[in-house]
Amino acid sequence: MSLLLDSLQSAVLLLFSMDPELLNIVGVSLKVSGTSTLIASMAGIPCGFIIAHSGFYGKRLVLTCLNTLLAMPTVVIGLLVYAFISRRALFGELGLLYTQKAMVIGQVILIMPLVTSLTIAAISRIDDRYRKTALTLGATPLQMALVIVHEARYGIGAAVIAAFGRVIAEVGISMMLGGNAKGFTRTMTTAMALEYDKGEFVLAVALGLTLMTIAFGVNMLFHFFQGKTGIDAL
């Protein structure tokens, strides 16, 4: 118990001292996770909309595949991407292995099904009368789609936040594709794993606290906007 309390105390001091190493690790984590969330959202939200709004042959199969991909372990994705970007692999010449770009690629693969599935769920819950009303008022298909996305914005926002939460907390992809290189690809989770291996709990606990604070902050921000824009607030 005293180990935990001592670590907590030292961690808080480390946080307030604005330790450069800690800041660098947090910065890399936010940059990589933010980029992968942005890319996955830009691709996943339109995909989710199209799947939710079109009735094509094999839609059920696509939904089942998406749901299966939600359970994909990060190490499997790490291995899969590694097989394509390692030195002697197909894209080996691009020199992506152990870079932040490799981490982003892996993380996009990890959260793209999550963003798509949750967008499908959010769009499917929207009353069909919104579509019909927008069309009868003279909207083009794109304008109609924007109406639906606007009505489903909280659900879609929740999908993006869930995706960000998933990538900022993952270890497997960052470790396997980033290599945990100090100052370059060391993220909060990989640093925590390393510090634990070394038996140094202070930095690990400080990073844990930071991670939780970021997650809390993002959720608070989301609820703030939700509350500010009206009746859908929780």
Place this chain on the structure above:
Amino acid sequence: MLYNATELTRTFKGRRVLNLKHLEIRHRKIYGLIGPNGAGKTTLLNLLAFLDRPTTGRLRFQGRDVEYTKQQLLELRRQVVLVDQYPILFTGSVWKNVEFGLKVRGISKKKRSPRIEQALELVGMEEFRQAEAHRLSGGETKRVALARALAIQPEVLLCDEPTANVDEENQEIILKLLQRINSEQQTSIILATHYLAHSRRLADYTLSLEHGTISSQVDEKIS
């Protein structure tokens, strides 16, 4: 002729819900569609609003065949507007809702404002312009939905049960409003209703639908 339909059918999952041999609807008139639940009123309105396409048959609008191409549908939908039985208002203010149809047509902000004001005044909702649309009562929602449709000055106004689920005061407001739009703006109106009295009072022609077919057509101005 505004609409001309021949051998028009609509089938859902093998069940034929609409089967019209022939239907003609004239310009600038009010048509009342009456019939029990499941008679095909809403299905017909959806076809006339170009929100659905017939299973078989031919539909002509203002002398042109409806071919259901993307471009033509957009052009046709911008002349005809349907106000649903249970209209839904978009999230945001009453003003934003009424503005929608004008905005998607690319009408400038300067030209939009007087048309929104005029439409809101017409339905007596001008004091609610900044109110949150989702906080309105059923009757107020119907009136805003009508204002939203009228702001775009459609050629044809289709109303599905405009007086259903509203109190008598709002019923009266809506009926008078429809009459006024037809006489002042020469808008053709087709309204589906359960109430024969409403159709007799407003309509030039009353069409009775039963099991998807027109069982009778009455010229109210003669009868």
